[in-house]
Amino acid sequence: MEIPLELSQTQYKFLTSKARFAAMIAGVGAGKTFSLCLRAVMTAMENPGSHGTIVASTYRNLGDFVIPMLTGELWEKMNAPDGWDELTTSFNKQSLIANFKNGSKIYLRSCDRPDDLRGPNLGWFAIDEAAKVSGKVWRLMVARLRKPPEKGWITTTPRGRNWVWEEFAKRKRRDYEFFTGATEENKALTRDYIKSLKESYSGSFLNQEFYGQFVAWEGLVYPQVAVDLHHLDAPEDGITSEYRYGVAGTDWGWADPSVILTGIVGTDGLIHLVDEYYVKKKPIEDIAEAAYEYHKKWGIRTFHCDPSRPEYLMEFRQQGLDARKGKNAIDPGVAAVHKQIDRGLFRMDFNRCPETVRELETYHYEEDDTGQVLRDRPVDRDNHCMDALRYLVYGQSKAGHASSRRGFR
Numbered sequence: 001m002e003i004p005l006e007l008s009q010t011q012y013k014f015l016t017s018k019a020r021f022a023a024m025i026a027g028v029g030a031g032k033t034f035s036l037c038l039r040a041v042m043t044a045m046e047n048p049g050s051h052g053t054i055v056a057s058t059y060r061n062l063g064d065f066v067i068p069m070l071t072g073e074l075w076e077k078m079n080a081p082d083g084w085d086e087l088t089t090s091f092n093k094q095s096l097i098a099n100f101k102n103g104s105k106i107y108l109r110s111c112d113r114p115d116d117l118r119g120p121n122l123g124w125f126a127i128d129e130a131a132k133v134s135g136k137v138w139r140l141m142v143a144r145l146r147k148p149p150e151k152g153w154i155t156t157t158p159r160g161r162n163w164v165w166e167e168f169a170k171r172k173r174r175d176y177e178f179f180t181g182a183t184e185e186n187k188a189l190t191r192d193y194i195k196s197l198k199e200s201y202s203g204s205f206l207n208q209e210f211y212g213q214f215v216a217w218e219g220l221v222y223p224q225v226a227v228d229l230h231h232l233d234a235p236e237d238g239i240t241s242e243y244r245y246g247v248a249g250t251d252w253g254w255a256d257p258s259v260i261l262t263g264i265v266g267t268d269g270l271i272h273l274v275d276e277y278y279v280k281k282k283p284i285e286d287i288a289e290a291a292y293e294y295h296k297k298w299g300i301r302t303f304h305c306d307p308s309r310p311e312y313l314m315e316f317r318q319q320g321l322d323a324r325k326g327k328n329a330i331d332p333g334v335a336a337v338h339k340q341i342d343r344g345l346f347r348m349d350f351n352r353c354p355e356t357v358r359e360l361e362t363y364h365y366e367e368d369d370t371g372q373v374l375r376d377r378p379v380d381r382d383n384h385c386m387d388a389l390r391y392l393v394y395g396q397s398k399a400g401h402a403s404s405r406r407g408f409r
Helices: 007-016 034-048 057-078 083-087 137-145 162-171 190-201 203-209 282-296 310-318 330-342 354-362 384-406
Strands: 021-026 051-058 088-092 098-099 107-109 123-129 151-156 176-181 243-251 257-264 271-279 300-305 323-325 346-348 365-367 373-378
Touching: 007 021, 007 034, 007 176, 007 257, 021 034, 021 123, 021 162, 034 051, 034 083, 034 123, 034 373, 051 057, 051 137, 057 083, 057 107, 057 123, 083 088, 107 384, 123 137, 123 243, 137 151, 137 162, 162 176, 243 282, 243 384, 257 282, 257 384, 271 282, 271 354, 271 384, 282 300, 300 384, 310 323, 330 346, 330 373, 330 384, 354 384
Parallel strands: 021 151, 021 176, 051 107, 051 123, 123 151, 243 300, 271 346, 300 323
Antiparallel strands: 088 098, 098 107, 243 257, 257 271, 365 373
C-alpha cells in the first residue's frame, strides 16, 4: 500500500518494522495514533481475510481519537478523502467492526473491561497509548495471536518504567523492536505549539512527555506505585463478599474537574480503588446523582469530601449520602497514603481509574532554583484525583481505627 505523505523517521521505522512486536514510543502529538491506524489498514490490505483488533485505553479515547483517525483524519492526511469508503464495505457502529472488501476485519475495542478482550483468534493487534493500560491487556492480546501474520504493535507516550519498558526496553529481545521520537518530529505541528510545549515542561517530565524517553521520575510523591505491583481488576458487578464496604474521596471543581474516587475496603484493611468520576463543568446536582449511583453499586459508606464547599456536602446529604469534611492539610493525607501503600494494603484497577493513574505518574514535589526537590511541597497543579485520594485514605484510616475500637473488625 503506497503512503503518499511525508513521515517522520520514527513513524517510518515503526511502519516498516518486520519484528513480530514493534512499539512507537514518542512524545505527545508525535503522530502515534495516526501511525497505529495506518499500520492497521496496511496490514488488513496486505493480508486478505485477516482479522485484527485496535485497542484503546478507554471507550472514550476509542470514540474521541481512534475511530475519527481510522475512518477520517488518516485519509485526509494522505490526500485520499474517500480512501476509507473505497477499501471497506461497512463499518458497524454498534459492534464496532470494520469489514474490508478483501475479507479482512478490524475490531475496535477498549480496555474498560479487559476480560472482554478475550475471544476469537487474531492475526494482529494494535494498542494505542499502551502505557495507560495494564500489562494484563498486553498478555491477553498476545495470547490471541494464532493466525497469520501473528504480529502486535503498540504506540504510546512512556509512563515511567512500567510494563512497556519491561517488555520492550529493559533488555534486547528477539522479535521485539521499539522506536523513540520527539514531539517536534511531527512536521504538521506549528513552531509556536512546539515552543510553548517545551517551555511548559521541564526536567524528567520534558524528557518523557516531549522527547518520548523512559525516565525514572524524580521527586514523585508516590514513586512506589506501579501497575505490575498494584493493579487488581475491579469486581465486574459491584462490591462482593471479599470486601466490607465502599468509601469515596471527593474533590470539587468547575473549570477544573470534579472527582469522585471510589474504593472498596477488604477485611484485612486493603483499600482497592475501583472507579472514578472525573468531569468538568457539572452542577452539584449532577455530581450528587452520580455519587448516589456509585453508592448503590459499591456500597459506599462515607464520602470524605473537599471541605471548601459545605453547601455541596449538604446536597450529598439530601441524597441520603453520608458526606463528611475531608482532612484538608496535605502532609497528614500524603502520610496516610504512603502508610497504606507501604503496608501492602493498596490496590487499584488501572483501567477503570485512568485519570488517577495519570496524576500518580506526574504528581511531584516542587524544586528550588538549584533543582533540589522540596519534599514538603507537592506541586499544586493537576492534582484533583490526588486530593480525592488523600481525603479517602486519611478518612478511612480514622474511620477504621474508630471501628476497631468499637469491636467491628
